[in-house]
Amino acid sequence: MQVDVVRLQEMFGAIAQAMAREKERLCELDGVIGDADHGIAMELGFSAAAKAVAALDPATSDPTAVFNTAAKSFLSAVGASSGPLYATAFMRAGAAVKGKPSLTDGDMIDAFEAMAKGIQDRGKAEPGEKTMVDAWAPAAAAARSAQLEGKPLVACLEAALDAATKGAEATKDMIAAKGRSSRLGDRVIGHMDPGAASAVVLIDTIARSFDA
Amino acid sequence: MQVDVVRLQEMFGAIAQAMAREKERLCELDGVIGDADHGIAMELGFSAAAKAVAALDPATSDPTAVFNTAAKSFLSAVGASSGPLYATAFMRAGAAVKGKPSLTDGDMIDAFEAMAKGIQDRGKAEPGEKTMVDAWAPAAAAARSAQLEGKPLVACLEAALDAATKGAEATKDMIAAKGRSSRLGDRVIGHMDPGAASAVVLIDTIARSFDA
């Protein structure tokens, strides 16, 4: 599969729609252990990103431009924790595919892995600290190993989704060490991290967006 | 019947108890058309009055001293609308029976009438303006005419109670012209004036307190 600018534009559009659908649930999750706004941030960020990305001319833009535009518009619209985390993710994705007019399956996995790495660099969270890293880190690893096994993009992303879902589920049993919920001790046990939950939504939407 | 200082002390004690019992209902009535505190004011005022009056030595005090003490302590504890109205009522009652060591039925009716007059002088309300005057004015008139018919004190007070009850009931149909509810126009229709309602409680308790 070759992923071009138009497909990436569609992908950001699909993510924005998914976040709008999931906004309430993400706010509720954040209400339990944080400040109840994670759904607002994700919806706001991705609707800004989708809009900015859609305004790019596919004839004169490359995938890096799409990712950089998404990074900047997401960050400016949101701030919060999600802003720098996803902005860094997209900037890294853009850097990973620099100079390419369209992306192969391998390029896409490079970009995906760069996103996970960017989130971890920016937030300095390790797996097990009850953050979105607990979805992103296993997802990136699963996508990479599926790709090394020679699987096509969609299968790789499905493996990533599966790993992210398990990772997000596992945050229920964790005590938080980063972010707003890190001061709650064992009062957070039993509750899923909202950032991990939104990562699942995001990866799910990416996977579906190439499933056609 | 001769009403002496001890009986007046008992009367104020009984009124304080009655207001404590009726506090909630009076607050609720005031909540509908005023500021929801009339029960608080009446309870506070009469408990202060009963306490101050009880501290008087019956051997060295006369009924006027009882009424004056009640006036001052009620006023200091309460302020509000009820404070000046009832303080003036008691001062006038005290003045009406000045110099008498104990009170005949006629003296008591004089005192009762002076109270109603005092309330009207202080508040400058006319009957029909949806205030406590709508209970007090007919009550005083009924007590006086029963007394002129030669009825004993308790019968006079029962006639007063009957008139006060009807007067209070009639406030439901009135538009208010004095007090907090006077700006509500016809939105107060259907609701009894709290000051009229507490006047009924007071007159009822006075009547009962001599019914033995």
Added chain:
Amino acid sequence: MKTKKLINAGENAVDEMLEGILSAHPDHLYAVDGMPRAIVARHGPRQGKVGLVIGGGSGHEPSFLGFVGKGLADAAAVGNVFASPPPDPIIACATAVNGGAGVLFLYGNYAGDVMNFDMAAEMLAMDDLEVRTVLSTDDVASAPADQREKRRGVAGNVFIFKAAGAACDLMYSLDEVERVARFANERTYTMGVALSPCSLPQTLKPNFAIGESEMEIGMGIHGEPGVARGELAPADAVTDTLLDKILEEMKASAGDRVAVLINSLGSTPLMELYIMMRRVKQRLDQMGLVIHTSLVGNYCTSLEMAGASITLMHLDHELQRLIDHPCDCAMFRVG
């Protein structure tokens, strides 16, 4: 279900609050000896100056005692929650601030306050202390324009007190202070909206009931019902409703200056007040009116009631000068 409050016994709330106020502001305020409900400015009252005594029920903080200080009121008599103070503390205030030039009683027009302040004035007259009384009647929702004298005094008090206090500080005579106070009141217009009730500390029960999506236009600061109840509207629409009525009465012309107060009734946060302020500015700009000064925040509250009021004072040169005159109170400062 009882309203949650950080209080001890409800019946002690007012006195404990006053203790706390004196603890926090010992340089600004003291209570008259043996009369804890008579709160006097440490600086301000002086020989030859008209004494300004304000007051009313508690529960409206920072009204009224927050406006006691040099350049504003000289003393405040403090009542129970939503209840006029009795004559005793009023008399104590007047006596404490008497500088030989007379005393002005300036307070909101409520039957209870009028009766208690009048009783106090009658008793002071027996001691040859000259007392004048001016009632504030700025709440345009509380009676028709042709019955202005029946209207309630609400948040506009802040500007009316301010003008009168400045006049006192500038050593105006009692006649002149009275004239200024009446004029300031005439030029001040307030209207409010309430969204949810408050609870008295003694009952911990909401003082009125209102539907889940309703607002009450023109509600008084003690929860007295207003002029109309309707579905909650957007902030701009609510602001327009309040402003329309105020502007209709104010009859200002382009170029005129106004002082603006956007007041929270208690729990409505600054975010909402400033959203209203934005709309007020748009509307006044359209009319060519100049905002000379603006106050936004908690000035005349009803405990934790939700809602807000808008006040405009229509300035002339004199009022402008008096509003700008410095004052230094525990809870309010200018200059």
Added chain:
Amino acid sequence: MKTKKLINAGENAVDEMLEGILSAHPDHLYAVDGMPRAIVARHGPRQGKVGLVIGGGSGHEPSFLGFVGKGLADAAAVGNVFASPPPDPIIACATAVNGGAGVLFLYGNYAGDVMNFDMAAEMLAMDDLEVRTVLSTDDVASAPADQREKRRGVAGNVFIFKAAGAACDLMYSLDEVERVARFANERTYTMGVALSPCSLPQTLKPNFAIGESEMEIGMGIHGEPGVARGELAPADAVTDTLLDKILEEMKASAGDRVAVLINSLGSTPLMELYIMMRRVKQRLDQMGLVIHTSLVGNYCTSLEMAGASITLMHLDHELQRLIDHPCDCAMFRVG
């Protein structure tokens, strides 16, 4: 059931609020051209002076932009409700207040704020603007004493900002301003209690659930759960619980001076705050501590949340001087 608010569209609430703030306080504040979320003091920033930039999410008004003005912060970057501002307005603030002596970023310790301010600092470093960062961590309920660096910054910000802003105004060097800010933070202790939630303008739903007669001790200013939930207690008992923890850490001796802040989280009225103030005074008197200054009111709120926090700053000669130093902000003044 939706929480009633006087707003227009929820997603416009912050920008409309800012418009209202600039309408009300044009003499104090302006927004950087094309960057409405970067709010700068009209007076204050100047050549040779360290620039002080504060900021954080909205919904805490008068924090943070109410503390922008001569003698205090030079600028505030404004985020969405309960969300850190992105780097853009932070960069715009820093650029606007740069007087050639460096810039201090001073804000509460939250992951989101740290990431956004750090990104801004990295970008500014590329332009050779020297930026230092100090995080406030005054909330004693949010981590054990040996992990002070993990604690949140809450209402104590007011004193910490005040000290740092005064140091800037006194033309301290960047090194010295940083030292003062760190020291002010070390000496400032806050703990709060929440009684009821608030609702974000975009959702109009309570941000947490709490029982009808419960309180949450140590809750954060975004509704982050605290250290313990229990039955609501009388004000004196609640005050004691908060103070005990603060005093245990503060280690003050008789004769020491403190600055006191009793802060409302939003809808808790002055009456309740002053009742708490009374108890604070009793307790500090017992220990022989001297209240040098006290602030009581809405300083760091969470929209209309009910509850309050107590802050003590343990003064020394330098902090005392800095706290007393004059400042003139739109929503806060000293001197």
